[in-house]
Amino acid sequence: MVLFLLMFLTPLGYAAYLSLFQERLIGGTTFVGLDNYVTALKDPLLRDGVLRVAAFFVIQVPLMLLLALLFALALDSGLLRLARVIRLGIFVPYAVPSVVATLMWGYLYGPDFGPFAQLGEKFDLPVPHFLSDGWMLGSLANVVTWEFVGYNMIILYAALRTVPQELYEAAAMDGAGPWRIAWSIKLPALRPALLLTLLFSVIGSFQLFNEPKLLQDIAPDVIDSSYTANLYAYSLAFTGQQVNYAAAVSFLLGLVIVIFSYVVLFTANRRRTS
Amino acid sequence: MLAVLAYFLLPLFWLAVASTKSTQDLFTSFGLWFSRSPQLLENIRETVTHDDGVFLHWLLNTVLYSVGSALGAALLAAAAGYGFAKYRFRGNNAAFSLVLGAIMIPTTALAIPTYLLFAKVDLVNTPWAIVLPSLVSPFGLYLMRIYAEDAVPDSLLEAARIDGAGEMRIFCTIALRLLAPGLVTVVLFTLVATWNNYFLPLIMLNDPRLYPVTVGLSSWASQAVGGGSGANSNMLALVTTGSLLSIIPLVIAFLLLQRYWQSGLATGGVKQ
Numbered sequence: 315m316v317l318f319l320l321m322f323l324t325p326l327g328y329a330a331y332l333s334l335f336q337e338r339l340i341g342g343t344t345f346v347g348l349d350n351y352v353t354a355l356k357d358p359l360l361r362d363g364v365l366r367v368a369a370f371f372v373i374q375v376p377l378m379l380l381l382a383l384l385f386a387l388a389l390d391s392g393l394l395r396l397a398r399v400i401r402l403g404i405f406v407p408y409a410v411p412s413v414v415a416t417l418m419w420g421y422l423y424g425p426d427f428g429p430f431a432q433l434g435e436k437f438d439l440p441v442p443h444f445l446s447d448g449w450m451l452g453s454l455a456n457v458v459t460w461e462f463v464g465y466n467m468i469i470l471y472a473a474l475r476t477v478p479q480e481l482y483e484a485a486a487m488d489g490a491g492p493w494r495i496a497w498s499i500k501l502p503a504l505r506p507a508l509l510l511t512l513l514f515s516v517i518g519s520f521q522l523f524n525e526p527k528l529l530q531d532i533a534p535d536v537i538d539s540s541y542t543a544n545l546y547a548y549s550l551a552f553t554g555q556q557v558n559y560a561a562a563v564s565f566l567l568g569l570v571i572v573i574f575s576y577v578v579l580f581t582a583n584r585r586r587t588s
Numbered sequence: 589m590l591a592v593l594a595y596f597l598l599p600l601f602w603l604a605v606a607s608t609k610s611t612q613d614l615f616t617s618f619g620l621w622f623s624r625s626p627q628l629l630e631n632i633r634e635t636v637t638h639d640d641g642v643f644l645h646w647l648l649n650t651v652l653y654s655v656g657s658a659l660g661a662a663l664l665a666a667a668a669g670y671g672f673a674k675y676r677f678r679g680n681n682a683a684f685s686l687v688l689g690a691i692m693i694p695t696t697a698l699a700i701p702t703y704l705l706f707a708k709v710d711l712v713n714t715p716w717a718i719v720l721p722s723l724v725s726p727f728g729l730y731l732m733r734i735y736a737e738d739a740v741p742d743s744l745l746e747a748a749r750i751d752g753a754g755e756m757r758i759f760c761t762i763a764l765r766l767l768a769p770g771l772v773t774v775v776l777f778t779l780v781a782t783w784n785n786y787f788l789p790l791i792m793l794n795d796p797r798l799y800p801v802t803v804g805l806s807s808w809a810s811q812a813v814g815g816g817s818g819a820n821s822n823m824l825a826l827v828t829t830g831s832l833l834s835i836i837p838l839v840i841a842f843l844l845l846q847r848y849w850q851s852g853l854a855t856g857g858v859k860q
Contacts, residue, residue: 385592394589402843403593406600409838411784413802414831417809418599421606421828460596524786531810551700552791564700572689 360563363543364570366451370542371519374455379511381459382466383504387496389467390474401471405464412461416528419457424532450537454525462518466511473507474500509579516578520571523548543567600835607631607829631829643830645797646804650834653715653789653800654782657722662774665725666767669732670759674740684733687726703791717792718800722782728774735770736763776845783838801834 385404389397407415422430477499485495523544530537540546547567551560608631635643672684702721706712711720740763748758764771786802793799796807809827 388589400589400593404596405842406839407596409780409842410600410835411786411802411838413784413786413806414603414835415599417805417827417831418603422599422602460599464596527786528806528809547700548787548791551703557704560700561704564698568698 355566359540360543360546360566363540363546364567367520367522367542367544370451370455370522371516373451374458375512375515375519377455378459378463379466379508379515382463382470382511383508385463385467386470386474386504387500389471390500391492391496401468405468407461407463408465410461412524413528415461416457416525419453419460420529420532423453450529450533454522454529457525458519458522462515466515469511470504470507473504477503512578513575516575517571520544520567520574543570603828603832603835607825607832609825609828631825632833635826635829635833638826642796643801643804643833646799646801647834649715649798650783650800650802651837653718653722654779657719657782658775658779660719660723661725661728661778662771664723665728665732665774666736666764666771667759668729669734670736670740670763670767672729672733673736674742674745674763687729699788699791702788706792713793713795713798715798718782718785718789721788722778722785725774725778725781728778731774732767732770736767739766739770772845776841779841780838801830805830805834 385400388394389401394400410418481499482495485499490498521544522542526537526541526545527548530541537545540549543563544567547560547563550556550563672680698721703712703717706717711717744762745758748762753761783800784802785800786806789800789803790806793803796804799807805827808823808830811823
């Protein structure tokens, strides 16, 4: 418990403390109150980063969860052959470090020796330039989806397995078809698990860092140092040396995520009671 | 469904194929099939010996960091989860909601402040900088609490107390044993989290000898992009082979232990 407090509250407190100061060329470090936050809120780079991440969230998360849900339902229906193999196959990417996954997809996307570009050349088909400005967010979303569909699917699948078999039998007796069963029994049973996965996805997508950081090497023109909010905080602290401002930015970012998570939780809970 | 499977496995297949090629073949032969002169062993040899075997150092570091923090985190999570589940103390609920709140605080938002803090106490650029923050796993704690409520019957604890066992002894000899399946889950997931962690070691370490494999590979990858000339000409092949080598242990671990993590996730996902 002590360690827990030490590892969570101390950095938070220290960040809050640091964020109130500013280092100037003349006069050293001075107390500036909330100035850093005011700057951060007005900072167009930070705003763009947050908006971009939010756009990413809106595209990627529903897609990923929908896919995970579909696969979980399909696996649970027991109609598939090779269900075991498929389940493991979809899950395997989760065991691949995001660094390796991004490097791999980065090469696959690449125009030089990526198989897509090679295939396109062979058959004279136009292949979209995956690493260009317009495609980048989609390409990132693909990488993240590839990594985490399996993880979410396993959570949902595990939840489905705990639905008692009698419920299905009773529903079948009452004349419910497989679709009806999926809709009226399986989906409600999945609600808590879905909420959990949604929450993790919120947290995950708002701190998007590894994937853009690594793709930056391949596509430096598209991804600048403030592509996502987290990347921005990182570049502020380590290349810009603006430690105090970086502390303010990461504090704000943490706040945004917590608020967003509570909003998600709140709306989901309200819908349940109504 | 087979198409789906292909989507998930194709990149891995590509990686396996690519790691048998020299850098030149990567550019000249078709990406999804082997080239005429496969040289997997040659690639592995070069990956392992490049720069005085720094890759082996990275692998070893990764194993040390992740096993160390996984075991530590699981023990701490078990102790704390058990405490929350079986003892009533003042501030019990308040403390637990604090833990739940902590799940939501993104680790990366904490990373920069943690770095600044560690820089003050000279822990930066030591293995401790990686292991200490990873020791705390709010999600693991949450999982263990739920698990402990079911798995450790109160009557057993009472019987032990009547027989005169101290609380410490009860925890070590009875509770830990009953919690074992849950422990494996927490170990496995912390292991993966630390194994795959990139942000934290990236900012904490600047000595290449201390890098875990993720940071090391990405530094090679950026060399491969920037150079392609001189000493770095074969970098690309090294990156693909290194990537392949680095994912094999985890994939095997997951396949072998699947019974545990599946049941563990079921506990966490179902009971909110």
